[in-house]
Amino acid sequence: MQESVKPQFDELTILYRDENYIAIDKPSGLLVHRSFLDKHETQFAMQMLRDQIGQHVFPVHRLDRPTSGVLLFALSSEAARDMNQLFIDGQIEKRYLALVRGFLNESIFLDKPLKEELDKIADKFADQNKAPQEAQTQFHCLHQASLPIPIGKYPTVRYSLVECFPKTGRKHQIRRHLKHLSLPIIGDVNHGDNQHNQFFREHFKLRRLMLFASELKFVHPYSKQPITIRAPLGDAMLTICQQLGWPTEEKDYYGNH
Incomplete structure (x- = not known):
């Protein structure tokens, strides 16, 4: 079963750009880069962006295929190295x-180690008994x-x-932590609630994982200026928000931190 309908993607929306970095709004369903596990795929964010701006880009983090939102690239290997260090240092x-x-009725800081999810093909030779890794999400x-x-x-539903503010970067961390809290993400095929996923497809006509990488904040490694990059929820999600009685403008969903 696929996590989202397979669309064709056109030009990528650029959210931020300077001489060292560029960020896009990655659509749900688009892979970040080529993988031998997805040999049939023909579109990848990394190659699309390279062709769109006419220069090489270097990934500094990743988003799962069904997750949409802020995806940052470097424009040189040196810039990628320095941004990677910020990720490593938790900055x-x-x-x-x-x-x-x-219902989540209170703020929760979940400190629950996660056992690494291994792919049957890609991780065939990996250590199957590796200890769970530290994982923390607010x-x-x-x-x-x-x-x-x-x-x-x-x-009722x-x-x-x-x-969600992940303090560590484990595979499917947010999905797995929310499942642990009995709050599965709508549209999550592997960790979600299939009854609600089906209801959501039928009632709201939207087939995707309802997880959005909405903001990325950091101090620029060269200018030392604070940078905030935001991605919109999009019209389809805002329509759902309206049906649920929630605010209907993008600005209402920006962080205040």
Whole structure:
């Protein structure tokens, strides 16, 4: 089962650019770069951006294929090295928004180590008994909604829009931590709730993982200026927010930190 409908992507939206770095709004469903696990794919953010701006770009972090939002590249190997160091040192603040099943009623700092998720093909020779890795995420609820629609044994459906601040960068960390809190992300095929995923496709007509990399904050390694890069939720998600009784303008979903 695919996590999202396979679309064709046109020109990428550039959110930020200077002489050293460039950031795009990566669409849901677009791979960051080529992988032998996805030999049938023909579009990749890295190659598309290179062709679009006419110069090589160097990845400094990644987003899962079904996640949309801020994706940063360097414009030289040196700039990539220096930005990578900021990620390693925990000097990058990453803010995600997730639409989840259930109510998050208080801010939670979850410190739960995660065992590495291994791919049957790519990680065939990896250590299957590797100890769980440290994983920490801060969660804060922005909005809640309840709809009088019965699913399963409950007479209503409950949803929350949650701010997620990962302090570490483990594979599928936000998805797995929210599942641990019994707040699975809508549209998550591997860690979610299939009943609600199906309801969401039928009721809201949107087939994607409802996880958005909304902001990236850091002190520029060269200018030493604070940089905030933001990606919009998009019209489709804002329409859902309206149906759930939440604010309907992009500015209402920017971070205040």
